[in-house]
Structure formats: structure tokens, C-alpha cells
Amino acid sequence: MVRAELIFVPSPGVGHLLSTGEVAKLLARRDERISISILIMKLPYDSGIEALTQNLKREAPERISFVDIPDLDEATRTELMSLPRMSFFTSFIEHQRTPVKNIVKSILEGPDSGKLGGFVIDMFCTSMIEVANEFNVPAYVYFTSGAAFLSLMFYTQNLEENENCREISECKDTDADLPVPGFINPVPVKVLPSVFRTKELSAFIVAIARRLREAKAILVNTVWELEACAIKALADDVNAPLIHHVGPIINFTNAGAANNDKKSEEDIISWLDCQPPLSVVFLCFGSMGSFSNEQVTEIAQALELSGQRFLWSLRRPSQEKEKMKLPTDYEDYSEVLPEGFLARTSGIGKVIGWAPQVTILSHPSVGGFVSHCGWNSTLESIWCGVPMATWPLYSEQQINAFQLVKELGIAVDLKMDYRKGNMLNNEPDPIVTAEEIERGIRCLMDGDSEVRSKMKEMKDQCRKATEEGGSSYTSIGQFLEAVIDTIQEGAST
Missing domain, CATH: 3.40.50.2000 (Glycogen Phosphorylase B;)
Structure with missing residues (x-):
């Protein structure tokens, strides 16, 4: 042979x-x-x-x-x-x-x-x-x-x-x-x-x-x-x-997880098990995704305004501008979230650090994905049949977002042309307002939308391809x- x-x-x-x-x-x-x-x-x-x-x-x-x-x-x-x-x-x-x-x-x-x-x-x-x-x-x-x-x-x-x-x-x-x-x-x-x-x-x-x-x-x-x-x-x-x-x-298999992430994964799944089908919007922005304190505040306000059940992967930005260091988990979310946010949303939302993304997207309670549109995350969302709201950050993600919204119709446009500022030039990140984010989340979680039906069709086709x-x-x-x-x-x- x-x-x-x-x-x-x-x-x-x-x-x-x-x-x-x-x-x-x-x-x-x-x-x-x-x-x-x-x-x-x-x-x-x-x-x-x-x-x-x-x-x-x-x-x-x-x-x-x-x-x-x-x-x-x-x-x-x-x-x-x-x-x-x-x-x-x-x-x-x-x-x-x-x-x-x-x-x-x-x-x-x-x-x-x-x-x-x-x-x-x-x-x-x-x-x-x-x-x-x-x-x-x-x-x-x-x-x-x-x-x-x-x-x-x-x-x-x-x-x-x-x-x-x-x-x-x-x-x-x-x-x-x-x-x-x-x-x-x-x-x-x-x-x-x-x-x-x-x-x-x-x-x-x-x-x-x-x-x-x-x-x-x-x-x-x-x-x-x-x-x-x-x-x-x-x-x-x-x-x-x-x-x-x-x-x-x-x-x-969540190969990117550290050993100490396993208990966190069990806690996340336990929480999702208690939520109604297709009721949770999942926010996650990839292995390099993180935001300034000001932007975090806008996201938090949008989630409160929407009244939507949510699971939010919130990571701390790296402070080392010259290195492509990965974001880390916060030890205390209250240092970055608006005062009282966790208490006010305790009945409908959960803030986490690292996220077992495929496991979450596969869960029947998850009905939408606010994503940076990295290609791996895009394919995972399609495989699980979860419609997306596009919030690209870097790399080729803006063109992925355009493709998902305009070419394929399986995502809604939250901020398709967003791009992070240049850290090396001390260029600040643009801010997406709470109103824009809330509008994108509401559109995403519309249970009868054409985007949702198109995503289900694409899920079936991609699975058959394998x-x-x-x-x-x-x-x-x-x-x-x-x-x-x-x-x-x-x-x-």
C-alpha cells in the first residue's frame, strides 16, 4: 500500500x-x-x-x-x-x-x-x-x-x-x-x-x-x-x-479551553438549560475580541433596553500594544460593567469570560449570535443554524459581514463596517451606541424573520455537504x- x-x-x-x-x-x-x-x-x-x-x-x-x-x-x-x-x-x-x-x-x-x-x-x-x-x-x-x-x-x-x-x-x-x-x-x-x-x-x-x-x-x-x-x-x-x-x-471539542474552563462550561450549560428555546442572544467576539470600558457600557445599556435574555462573553483587553496578546478573563465584572447591571439583569442574563462557543451555539435555548464574523465562528454558527448580527473587528471580518448580510441573507447588520482603531498609533476604537446595538439585537431575535429561515436552510445544506x-x-x-x-x-x- x-x-x-x-x-x-x-x-x-x-x-x-x-x-x-x-x-x-x-x-x-x-x-x-x-x-x-x-x-x-x-x-x-x-x-x-x-x-x-x-x-x-x-x-x-x-x-x-x-x-x-x-x-x-x-x-x-x-x-x-x-x-x-x-x-x-x-x-x-x-x-x-x-x-x-x-x-x-x-x-x-x-x-x-x-x-x-x-x-x-x-x-x-x-x-x-x-x-x-x-x-x-x-x-x-x-x-x-x-x-x-x-x-x-x-x-x-x-x-x-x-x-x-x-x-x-x-x-x-x-x-x-x-x-x-x-x-x-x-x-x-x-x-x-x-x-x-x-x-x-x-x-x-x-x-x-x-x-x-x-x-x-x-x-x-x-x-x-x-x-x-x-x-x-x-x-x-x-x-x-x-x-x-x-x-x-x-x-x-473546545480544544482551545484551559483545564480550569471545564467547571465554567458546566455552569454555562446549566444556566442555558433553564432558558426557553431560542430565547437567548449570545454575544462573543473571538479569541482576540475585547472592548474599551466605554463600549462595554454601551453594550450593557443595550441589553437592558432590549429586555432580551443574554449570554455575554466579556474579556479584558491586553495592555501590551506591541504584542498580539490574547484577552483575559475579568476577576470582577463590576469593575467594568455599569453599577447595578449584574443585579438588574440577574433573572435574564449571564456574563461569562471564556466561552465554549460550539457547545453554546448548539444549545436549543440560543436563538441569535452577535459575532465578530471570524470565519471559524461564522461556520460554527451556520453549522448550528443560529442567525447572526454582524460586528466585525479586524482581519477579514468586515468582508465576511458584508457577505453574510448582503450576499447570503443569513445575518442582520448591526455594524457591518465597524473596525477597531490602530493601537500602535493610539487611535481610539469607534463607539457603537446602545441604540444601534439594541436595534440589531431586536432584529436578530425576530422569531419569524427571513434571516432565520435562510440560516436554517444553509445549515441543512452545509451538513449534507459533509x-x-x-x-x-x-x-x-x-x-x-x-x-x-x-x-x-x-x-x-
Whole structure:
């Protein structure tokens, strides 16, 4: 039996690593010919990766191993930490290339190693394509965002490199609309992700898009029925790699939880069990999501005004501006919430820290999700059939929000064009008023809305896609066969 070894190189971010672990498990369980080594980069500061990796290791099936890439030496760490954030990240990934090459050599020299079938690299680790080239094997990309965002990246690159158009960043303060392939509606410039709104960050994304085109294929965490328009647009792009739609890739085990979160989870579920069906609005803003005290006050006032039952994941912002540190839990919510809020809402609401998101969204009492629209959270909400209210914060979340509201009709617009201020420039976050938030919550929790019925339909379609004969099931099979065929072709030459 032909055996293929795949080398996964995920980006060192919680959302990316969780999603990568899940797609690796899916591939290994689907085909016994596949073995996978996931190489773990460790950032030179606490990013939550170490605890997450330990949980993933405990859950991993046979034929998946996790290998820690050695820490950088002190001098290199000091040098990198002095760089601006984007330069730091690019340089950090570059410094992993030699250790990755050495680790792969060691894996292939092992007695149980199969034939090297290729590298599966994260969208932010495209410099690893050169390592794959050195081993003379294909480089595949696992794209943790959606197909529409990938289409936007390629569109931006094409504009700036082939059509001599002015940079999109120059249009950031206009009311212009863009005819982006993969979208049914013209895309307003105001909902473009922040990375397209400055020359430096836009150049970073264009450089990634250019390298993505070098991959043999891109595995996208999406579903044909969810993003057919975008997937078709990518297929029509003659310079784009082959696209495999392999989603929804979802972590159902709360692998991101720390050990001390288990009792908290039991308490949350116990509270939800006491609530009527579809009565609770869940507010949660991702692993990096947090707000200023002023914004917290507006959210609290909105919840009181709405009279809605709520479960609110409230996190403390990191005070270290130069590092992408995760928010932490408050020890005492009264230090940030309005005086008397907890007492006044004790009968209908619950404020929590870390949230077991999939478990909560799966609960029958949850009827709506106020979300930052991260792609993992979006897919989780669709899987559970919970309609969303969009409140994007960073990354590609604004374009996800536009897609959910305008393209798919499975979310309501709370503040689709919101974006956090630039911490490094001491730029304050804009404030969403209590009135705006209350209006969004009331619209979201309308039990007879078209948004709710469309979300239920999309839930059914996405679940069917993963079943035998479904669109994602078939696409994953095509990728696995391509990996094995490549090895067999290499053996016959």
C-alpha cells in the first residue's frame, strides 16, 4: 500500500491552528494511506499556542503527530521583537524555514515514514513553498478563510499588478463600489478589511496572493452551497491554482479551553438549560475580541433596553500594544460593567469570560449570535443554524459581514463596517451606541424573520455537504487521490 506523508505548517495563531488540526484529522481519518506531521511554531511571547497544542495532541488520532519547531535563539528573538508588527511576522516565518527543512529530513529518515506527498501550508506561511520546492514535492495551501476573501485577494493583486490601477488603499475614504469576482453585489470600499486600507498592509496581502498562485492547489474551508459564486470565480481565474472546497472544518471539542474552563462550561450549560428555546442572544467576539470600558457600557445599556435574555462573553483587553496578546478573563465584572447591571439583569442574563462557543451555539435555548464574523465562528454558527448580527473587528471580518448580510441573507447588520482603531498609533476604537446595538439585537431575535429561515436552510445544506456523496466529501476525496497519484507518478519515473 502506498503511504503518503504530508507536512502541515500552520500559522501560529489560535484560530489557524485549531482549524488546521481539524482538517488534518479529517484527512487522516478519511484515508489510511495518509500520515501527517503538524509543525508548531512558537512565538517569542505567550500567544496561547502551547496550551492549545497540548489539547490537540491529546485528541489527535493515529497517523498524526505534532512536532515543535525549536525556539529562536535569544539574539534573533530580540532582533525580531524590535520590528514593526507586520515586518515581525514576515521575518519570523522566514526564520522557520531552515528548522522546518531539518525537521522534515528527520521525519523522512524515520523507519515508519511514508513517501513525502507534499506540504500543506497556511495562507500566511507561503515562504514555505520554497522548502517544498527543495524537496521536489507539491506545496498545497490550507486557506482558513472563505473563498470570497481569497477571490478579493486575487482581485486586488490583479488590479495593482496587471491593470495599472491606483491602489485600493487610495480609495479607502470614498463611497466607491468594486466589481469583485465572486460577489453577486458590488463591494463597497467601506467594508474592505483593514489590510487593504493602507499601502503597507495592502502590499503585504498582494505579496501573499502572488505566492498563493504558486501552490499546486488550495484547500478552502468553505462549502460549495455556501460560496458557489466565489468558487466559480476562482475556477475561472486561469492563473489561480485548483480549488478544493473542504469545509465546514469545525472544532467540536473546545480544544482551545484551559483545564480550569471545564467547571465554567458546566455552569454555562446549566444556566442555558433553564432558558426557553431560542430565547437567548449570545454575544462573543473571538479569541482576540475585547472592548474599551466605554463600549462595554454601551453594550450593557443595550441589553437592558432590549429586555432580551443574554449570554455575554466579556474579556479584558491586553495592555501590551506591541504584542498580539490574547484577552483575559475579568476577576470582577463590576469593575467594568455599569453599577447595578449584574443585579438588574440577574433573572435574564449571564456574563461569562471564556466561552465554549460550539457547545453554546448548539444549545436549543440560543436563538441569535452577535459575532465578530471570524470565519471559524461564522461556520460554527451556520453549522448550528443560529442567525447572526454582524460586528466585525479586524482581519477579514468586515468582508465576511458584508457577505453574510448582503450576499447570503443569513445575518442582520448591526455594524457591518465597524473596525477597531490602530493601537500602535493610539487611535481610539469607534463607539457603537446602545441604540444601534439594541436595534440589531431586536432584529436578530425576530422569531419569524427571513434571516432565520435562510440560516436554517444553509445549515441543512452545509451538513449534507459533509456526508458521503456531498460536495465537500467529494472534493476532499479528489484532493486525497491527487496526493496519492503524485507519489505514484514520482515512483514510476
